[in-house]
Amino acid sequence: MTSPTTALPAAARARRFAAxxxxxxxxxxxxxxxxxxxxxxxxxxxxxxxxxxxxxxxxDVSNSVDDTRYYLQIEGIAKALEDPGVISAITxxxxxxxxxxxxxWSDRTEIAMPWVRIASAADAKAVAARxxxxxxxxxxxxxxxxxxxxxxxxxxxxIPAKANRTVVDVSGDGREDCNPAEPVSxxxxxxxxxxxxxxxLPILDGSEAATxxxxxxxxxxxxxxxxxxxxxxxxxxxxxxxxKFIVEISGTPLPGRHAAVR
Numbered sequence: 123m124t125s126p127t128t129a130l131p132a133a134a135r136a137r138r139f140a141a142x143x144x145x146x147x148x149x150x151x152x153x154x155x156x157x158x159x160x161x162x163x164x165x166x167x168x169x170x171x172x173x174x175x176x177x178x179x180x181x182d183v184s185n186s187v188d189d190t191r192y193y194l195q196i197e198g199i200a201k202a203l204e205d206p207g208v209i210s211a212i213t214x215x216x217x218x219x220x221x222x223x224x225x226x227w228s229d230r231t232e233i234a235m236p237w238v239r240i241a242s243a244a245d246a247k248a249v250a251a252r253x254x255x256x257x258x259x260x261x262x263x264x265x266x267x268x269x270x271x272x273x274x275x276x277x278x279x280x281i282p283a284k285a286n287r288t289v290v291d292v293s294g295d296g297r298e299d300c301n302p303a304e305p306v307s308x309x310x311x312x313x314x315x316x317x318x319x320x321x322x323l324p325i326l327d328g329s330e331a332a333t334x335x336x337x338x339x340x341x342x343x344x345x346x347x348x349x350x351x352x353x354x355x356x357x358x359x360x361x362x363x364x365x366k367f368i369v370e371i372s373g374t375p376l377p378g379r380h381a382a383v384r
Contacts, residue, residue, distance in 0.1 A: 169284075171239060174215035175371055176285035177222050178277060180269060182294030183261045184228040186328060191356045192258060195293065198360035199224070200250040202367045209243045211371040220371055221283045222249065227269035227292075228261020229300060237282050264294065266342065267302035270309040270320075278318060289370050293323035293353075293363070296330055297337045306341040319345030323366055325353045347373070 181195055202208050212220050219241035224234040234256050240246050273290055281288065290313065298306050310320055322338035330337075335352045343350050349369070353362035368374075 170282060171219070172217050172284045172286075173219045173221050173239065174217045174285070175220045175287045175289055175373070176237075176281045176283060177220055177289045177291060177370055178273065179222070179224045180227050180273065180290060180292045181224060181234070182228070182264070182296070182325075183226040183259050184264045184294070184296065185260075185262050186264075186295055189258065191295075191327075194356040194359050195363075196253060196256065198363045200253045201360055202364040203240075203246045203250040203253070205364055208364065208367050208371065209246050211368045212240055212246060213242065215372070217286070221281060221285060223277070224253065224256070225269075225273070225277060226259040226261070227265070227272075227294075229263040229265045229268070230261060231269050231272045232259050233277070234259055237280075239283065263300050264296040264298060265300035265302065266292070266294075266298045267304055267306045267309055268300060270306065270313065270342075271304070274309060274313050274316070274318075278313070278316070287319065287373060288317065289319045289321060291321050291323065291366065291370060292338075292342050293325065293359075295325040295327050295334065295356075297334060298341070310342060310344045314344040317345075319348050321348050321366060321370060322350040323353060323359075323362055324350065325356055325359060327355045 179199060181199075183192065187195075212218070219239055221237050221239055222235075223237045226232050226234045235249075235253060238249055238252075240249055270290075270292075278288060278290075313320060320342055322342045324334040324338040326332075326334060335350060338352075339350050349366075351362050351366045353359045
C-alpha cells in the first residue's frame with residue numbers, strides 16, 4: 123500500500139519535509155532557550171574539589187624588576203615547589219592538596235598561571251616546570267591598591283575549589299606609587315573581612331629597602347595568622363619564599379615578630 127507521503131508529487135513532498143525541518147529547528151531552539159534560562163543545579167554538575175589552601179601568588183613585575191630580578195622570583199617559586207618540605211606540607215594536610223595560581227601585578231594585572239590543583243610530588247614538579255615556561259610579563263608602576271582590588275573582585279571569586287583557607291601572597295620591592303582612589307589598607311581590610319589571609323614578602327632592594335618591610339606590615343598584611351617575611355635582596359628571594367610557602371600551606375603559625383592577627 124502506498125503511504126500518503128509517497129503518493130504526493132515530488133514538489134509537494136519537498137515542501138512538506140522542509141516544513142517539518144523548520145518545525146524541528148524551532149523546537150530545538152525553544153528547548154535551548156529554556157535550558158539557558160534555567161541552568162542545571164550546580165550539584166548536578168559535580169561538586170568542586172576540596173583543598174586545604176587556595177594560594178594566590180601576586181608577583182611584582184613593575185619597572186624596577188628587570189629580567190634578572192624577574193627570573194630570581196620565578197625560579198625561587200619553582201624551586202620551592204620542588205622542595206621536599208613544601209611537597210610534604212602539601213600532601214600531609216587533611217585534603218592532601220592545594221590550589222595555586224600566579225598573578226603578575228604592576229599598573230595592570232595579568233594571570234600568569236590559572237588555578238591548578240597540586241596533590242602529589244608529581245603534580246608539584248609538573249607545575250614547577252610550567253612556571254619556568256611562563257612568558258615574561260612587564261609593567262610600569264607599583265599599583266598595589268588596584269591589584270588588590272582586582273584580586274578581591276575577579277580572582278578570589280573564581281577559585282575552582284572549596285578551600286579551607288584562602289591566602290594571597292604579595293611580593294615586591296616598592297610601595298604604592300599610583301595615587302589610588304582607595305587606600306591600600308582599605309582594600310586589604312575588605313579582603314580580610316571576606317576571610318582572606320594576606321601575607322607579604324617585601325624584597326629589601328633599592329631606595330626603599332630600609333622602610334618597605336614596615337610598609338608591607340602596615341598596609342598589606344592582614345588576616346588571622348598573617349605575617350610578613352622579608353627577603354634580603356632578590357638573591358634571598360628563594361630562601362624567604364620557601365619558608366613562607368611552607369607556613370602558608372601548612373597553616374602553622376609563624377613564631378616571633380612576623381606573625382600577627384589583624
